[in-house]
Amino acid sequence: MIVDTHCDVLMKLWERPQRSFHDSDELRINYIKWMDSPVQVQWFAIFVPEEVPSSRRFEVALEMVGLFYDRIIAPYSSIKLVTSKEEIAALQPNEKGALLTLEGCHPIGDDLTKLLTLLRLGVTSVGLTWNQANAVCDGIQEERGAGLSSFGKKVVRLLNDYKVWTDVSHLSYQGFWDVLDIADYPMASHSNAYTLTPHIRNLNDKQLDELIKRNAYIGVTFVADFLTEQPPATIDDIMIHLQYIIDRGGERCVGLGSDFDGTNSIITGLYDISEYEHLYRELSNRFSNDIVENITNRNILRMMPK
Ligand SMILES: [Zn+2]
Numbered sequence: 001m002i003v004d005t006h007c008d009v010l011m012k013l014w015e016r017p018q019r020s021f022h023d024s025d026e027l028r029i030n031y032i033k034w035m036d037s038p039v040q041v042q043w044f045a046i047f048v049p050e051e052v053p054s055s056r057r058f059e060v061a062l063e064m065v066g067l068f069y070d071r072i073i074a075p076y077s078s079i080k081l082v083t084s085k086e087e088i089a090a091l092q093p094n095e096k097g098a099l100l101t102l103e104g105c106h107p108i109g110d111d112l113t114k115l116l117t118l119l120r121l122g123v124t125s126v127g128l129t130w131n132q133a134n135a136v137c138d139g140i141q142e143e144r145g146a147g148l149s150s151f152g153k154k155v156v157r158l159l160n161d162y163k164v165w166t167d168v169s170h171l172s173y174q175g176f177w178d179v180l181d182i183a184d185y186p187m188a189s190h191s192n193a194y195t196l197t198p199h200i201r202n203l204n205d206k207q208l209d210e211l212i213k214r215n216a217y218i219g220v221t222f223v224a225d226f227l228t229e230q231p232p233a234t235i236d237d238i239m240i241h242l243q244y245i246i247d248r249g250g251e252r253c254v255g256l257g258s259d260f261d262g263t264n265s266i267i268t269g270l271y272d273i274s275e276y277e278h279l280y281r282e283l284s285n286r287f288s289n290d291i292v293e294n295i296t297n298r299n300i301l302r303m304m305p306k
Contacts, residue, residue, distance in 0.1 A: 001296065002040060002280065003297045003300045004042050006103075007042060010045065010067055012026065012261045013067045014060065014063060014067060022075075027261055028260035028272035037274045037275075037276045040096055043101050043125070044098055044099065045101045050132055061102070061107035068098070078094060078096060083099065084306040088304075100123050101123060101127070101189070106135075119162050125189065127170055128152065128175065128179065133146070138171075139171065145172050156183050163305035168186060180214065186214060188216070188219060190257035193245060197228055212245075222267050233268070239283075255295055255296070283295060
């Protein structure tokens, strides 16, 4: 089984509703490609583009929830909503699990009821920010670099109470440490190692070490700029980031978060979800069975709060 902890298909469907989830060539993850792939559990992010005016953002998040249920879950008997370990364990070999996440809390403004509504609609992991600032925290591109606001602390405590992950990918440096102070279920769904590739979206050694110490998940992502400064990025670059995190002690923390449909960057040999088999083959060549299982599913499943 492979679990992939990040993609932006919902945004792509929302941008252009005439795109078919079934077989659109414009999607790196569509039904046909997914069925042809070793990925069994795919996380789908609600990501409301920053251009959407504040007054419309929550509505747009709800529209994406609608797309998730109407276009991905409802039409296919082989795709099940998953929110817990038990639901993932219950998947048959021919079935796929779809897990709903929120990328960035800007759609909730400063309203905990809106967050609670999204959790009740099935959101199982919450990224506090995208790259900009919001009422919860600053994102990594906000120069001020502030950490969690008082409201942000309430958000993280609510996620703790509801056994929902707090995702630190995209968060400001200070925000990362504030979250690690109070989150029961911290994780990074799609970030790589800064020491290897100094991109602001990657995690430095101190951050990686803290996540490893806390036994928290780190999803290596396939965004080319986060993988290497020397394009083209290849599957080998993914191996190098995985190995780096494992060498720091992260064998039981590391995983995979592709960001398919959230980036235009292309990795040679890993264009879409159907090409995951190329990655799987390389993992099997490079690592023991035990480590391959840890990377592809065991780490993330062991850490699931529910
Ligand atoms: Zn992202």
